Amino acid sequence: MDVPVPPMPAPLCLVNNKDGVLSLNPAAMAVLQEVPQPLVVVAIAGPYRTGKSFLMNRLAQRRTGFPLGPTVRAETKGIWMWCLPHPRRPGMTLVLLDTEGLGDPNKGDSHNDAWIFTLALLMSSTLVYNSMGTIDQKALEQLELVTQLSELIRVRDGDKDGNSSAEGEDEAEDCEFVGFFPSFVWVVRDFTLELRVGERPISEDEYLEQALELKHGHGxxxxxxxxxxxxxxxxxxxxKCFVLPSPVGAEEHGRLEELPEAALAPRFLQQAAKFCNYVLSSAWPKALPDGAALTGRGLCMLLHSYVDAINSGRLPCLEGAAAVMMANENAAAVAAALEAYARGMRGLSLPAEPARLSASHGEHLREALVVFQRRSFRDRDQEHQRRLMEQSSTEYSRLQEENDAASQRRCRALLAELARALDTSLARGAYAQPGGYRAYEAERQRLLEGYRQADGKGSKAEEVLDEFLAGRRAEAEAVLKADNALSEAEKQLEDQKQQAQLLEQQQKATAERERQLEALLADERSSYEQNLQALEAKMQAEAASIQQELNRALEAKLREHNELLQRGFRERAALMEQEVAALRREMNTTNNQELAANALDAVRAACDLASVVKMTRALRGTAV
Structure with a gap:
C-alpha cells in the first residue's frame, strides 16, 4: 500500500510569476512528485485582496499558512501549494492552490492573470471563485477570463493552429472542455442582501443561477x-454558491488570522464552515475525462507540459499533455515493476532447484504486477502491461540460463572433487593389474552415490552426470581390457553393463530436460493467468470509473438542457440535445463488459502467442 508523504508544514510557491514569465519551483514540484495517492485539488481565484487565502487556511483546518497580509498589496504571487492528508477521505491527499489576485494594478500585465487563472483551472478538481459584494454585472465582468479560455487552450493537436475555424467547430471544442474542467464554487464575501425574490426566500444556488440567466435577443x-x-x-x-457576511468590522479585515474565533461574526463562521464542509465532502479527485485519478507524478507532468507550452508561446493541448503524461507514467510503471521483480529474484541463491526458481518467479511476478497496476495510468490496448510480461519473461529466461550455468559449474566441481580419489589411483596405476576393474568400478559407484546424495546441484544434475560418464567411457574400457583376471565373456558382460548404464543416464538427462520444458511452459501459463487476473480487476475498476464519469456528464447536460428549456432558449436547448445524444452514443459504444471482453481477448491472444514463442525457444534449446 502506498504510504502518504508527510504533511507539508507550510505552503510552498508552486508556480512563480515574475516579470511576466512563469516558472516552476523545484522544491514544491519535488513534494508533489512524491505524492503516490489520488489528489483532491482545490484551487481558489478571484480579485486581489478579497480574502482568498483566509478561506484556503480554513480548508486546511489551520489558523495560518497561506499569507493573508494587512495591506492593499496582493501577498500571493503566482500559485502557492499546500499538500495535506485529506481530513475526510483516507488514502487521498488534499492539495490546496492559492492564486495571486486578479486585477492587481502592481502587475501591469493582465495577460498573466489569464495564464494563472487557466493553470489553476486545469490543475484543480474544484475551482473556487472568490468575490466581494454581490453577483452583478461588474462581478461577472471581473470573471470575463472564462470567455478567453477557448483562445488560451486547445483540446487536441491541430485545433487552433492559426487558421480560423468554423464557428460550429469552436462550439464543439468548447463543449469538450467540460471533460477537463473542475466543478465550480462561487463564494461571495461581505454579502449584505437578503436571499429572496419578492416574498419568496431563495437558496444561494438559486441566487447564482438567477444571476447567470441569459437574455433573449441577438444584438x-x-x-x-x-x-x-x-x-x-x-x-x-x-x-455551487455560498454567501458570507462580513466577518468583522472594516478596520479589522486585514488581520483575520490574528483574531480569536470569538471575535468573528457567528454567521460568518457558520457560512465558512458550511463552505468547508461542502468542499471537503464533495470535491472529487483530480481526474482525466475518462475518470482516471491523478497522483502527484501525473499532475507534475501535466503542469510541466502546460507551463512549457505557455512560455514557448504555444497553446496548452489538453489531450496531448494527457497522452504524454500517460505514456511516461506507464513506462515508469513498467520500469518500477521490473525492478521489483528483479530485486526479488536477486535474493535467490543460485543454483536453485527448478521448483524453487519457479515458485520464486511466480511470487515476484505477482509483486511486479501489483506495482504496475498501482502506478500505471490508463494503459490503452494493454501495450505496457504486455511489455512488462514480455520483459519479465525475458528476465526469467535469463535467470534460468544463469541458473543452468551455475548448476553446471556446481555439478562439474562436485564431480571433480568426488573423482579425485579415482584419478589419483589411475595416475598411480592402481587399476592396471588383475582385479583392477572391480576396484575401479567400486570406486566409481562410490563417486556416483556421493554425487546423487549431494544437495544443491540444481537444474543440470543429470545432464552433467551424463556428460561426465560419457567423457570417461574410454577410460573405463581401457581398465576393463587391461584386467587379465576377467575372462572375455566377463569383459563382454561388464561392457554391456557400462553401455546400459550410459543409456540409462542419457534417458535420465532427456527426462530432466523434458520435465524442465514442461515446467517452463507451465510457468508461462501461470504468469499469463496472473496477468489476466490483474488486468481484469483493473479494467473492471477503470470501466466503472469511465461509466461514472459519463453518467455525471450526462446528468449535468440534462440539467442544463432542462434549464434552457424552462428559460425559453429553445435553439440553445436543441444544440444541447445534440450533445446529450452524442454522450449517450458514447456510453453505448463504451459498454463496460464489451470493452473488458475485447481487451481481455486481445491479451489472451498475446498470451497464446507468447507461449508458442517460448515453446519454440525451449524446443530449439532441447534440440541443440
Missing amino acids: RKVQNYNMTRECLHNYFPTR
Whole structure:
C-alpha cells in the first residue's frame, strides 16, 4: 500500500510569476512528485485582496499558512501549494492552490492573470471563485477570463493552429472542455442582501443561477451580456454558491488570522464552515475525462507540459499533455515493476532447484504486477502491461540460463572433487593389474552415490552426470581390457553393463530436460493467468470509473438542457440535445463488459502467442 508523504508544514510557491514569465519551483514540484495517492485539488481565484487565502487556511483546518497580509498589496504571487492528508477521505491527499489576485494594478500585465487563472483551472478538481459584494454585472465582468479560455487552450493537436475555424467547430471544442474542467464554487464575501425574490426566500444556488440567466435577443449588447454567463454554463455544469457576511468590522479585515474565533461574526463562521464542509465532502479527485485519478507524478507532468507550452508561446493541448503524461507514467510503471521483480529474484541463491526458481518467479511476478497496476495510468490496448510480461519473461529466461550455468559449474566441481580419489589411483596405476576393474568400478559407484546424495546441484544434475560418464567411457574400457583376471565373456558382460548404464543416464538427462520444458511452459501459463487476473480487476475498476464519469456528464447536460428549456432558449436547448445524444452514443459504444471482453481477448491472444514463442525457444534449446 502506498504510504502518504508527510504533511507539508507550510505552503510552498508552486508556480512563480515574475516579470511576466512563469516558472516552476523545484522544491514544491519535488513534494508533489512524491505524492503516490489520488489528489483532491482545490484551487481558489478571484480579485486581489478579497480574502482568498483566509478561506484556503480554513480548508486546511489551520489558523495560518497561506499569507493573508494587512495591506492593499496582493501577498500571493503566482500559485502557492499546500499538500495535506485529506481530513475526510483516507488514502487521498488534499492539495490546496492559492492564486495571486486578479486585477492587481502592481502587475501591469493582465495577460498573466489569464495564464494563472487557466493553470489553476486545469490543475484543480474544484475551482473556487472568490468575490466581494454581490453577483452583478461588474462581478461577472471581473470573471470575463472564462470567455478567453477557448483562445488560451486547445483540446487536441491541430485545433487552433492559426487558421480560423468554423464557428460550429469552436462550439464543439468548447463543449469538450467540460471533460477537463473542475466543478465550480462561487463564494461571495461581505454579502449584505437578503436571499429572496419578492416574498419568496431563495437558496444561494438559486441566487447564482438567477444571476447567470441569459437574455433573449441577438444584438451586440445582449451578446456581451450573455458571453460570460454562457461560458459558465458551458464549462461548469456543476455550480455551487455560498454567501458570507462580513466577518468583522472594516478596520479589522486585514488581520483575520490574528483574531480569536470569538471575535468573528457567528454567521460568518457558520457560512465558512458550511463552505468547508461542502468542499471537503464533495470535491472529487483530480481526474482525466475518462475518470482516471491523478497522483502527484501525473499532475507534475501535466503542469510541466502546460507551463512549457505557455512560455514557448504555444497553446496548452489538453489531450496531448494527457497522452504524454500517460505514456511516461506507464513506462515508469513498467520500469518500477521490473525492478521489483528483479530485486526479488536477486535474493535467490543460485543454483536453485527448478521448483524453487519457479515458485520464486511466480511470487515476484505477482509483486511486479501489483506495482504496475498501482502506478500505471490508463494503459490503452494493454501495450505496457504486455511489455512488462514480455520483459519479465525475458528476465526469467535469463535467470534460468544463469541458473543452468551455475548448476553446471556446481555439478562439474562436485564431480571433480568426488573423482579425485579415482584419478589419483589411475595416475598411480592402481587399476592396471588383475582385479583392477572391480576396484575401479567400486570406486566409481562410490563417486556416483556421493554425487546423487549431494544437495544443491540444481537444474543440470543429470545432464552433467551424463556428460561426465560419457567423457570417461574410454577410460573405463581401457581398465576393463587391461584386467587379465576377467575372462572375455566377463569383459563382454561388464561392457554391456557400462553401455546400459550410459543409456540409462542419457534417458535420465532427456527426462530432466523434458520435465524442465514442461515446467517452463507451465510457468508461462501461470504468469499469463496472473496477468489476466490483474488486468481484469483493473479494467473492471477503470470501466466503472469511465461509466461514472459519463453518467455525471450526462446528468449535468440534462440539467442544463432542462434549464434552457424552462428559460425559453429553445435553439440553445436543441444544440444541447445534440450533445446529450452524442454522450449517450458514447456510453453505448463504451459498454463496460464489451470493452473488458475485447481487451481481455486481445491479451489472451498475446498470451497464446507468447507461449508458442517460448515453446519454440525451449524446443530449439532441447534440440541443440
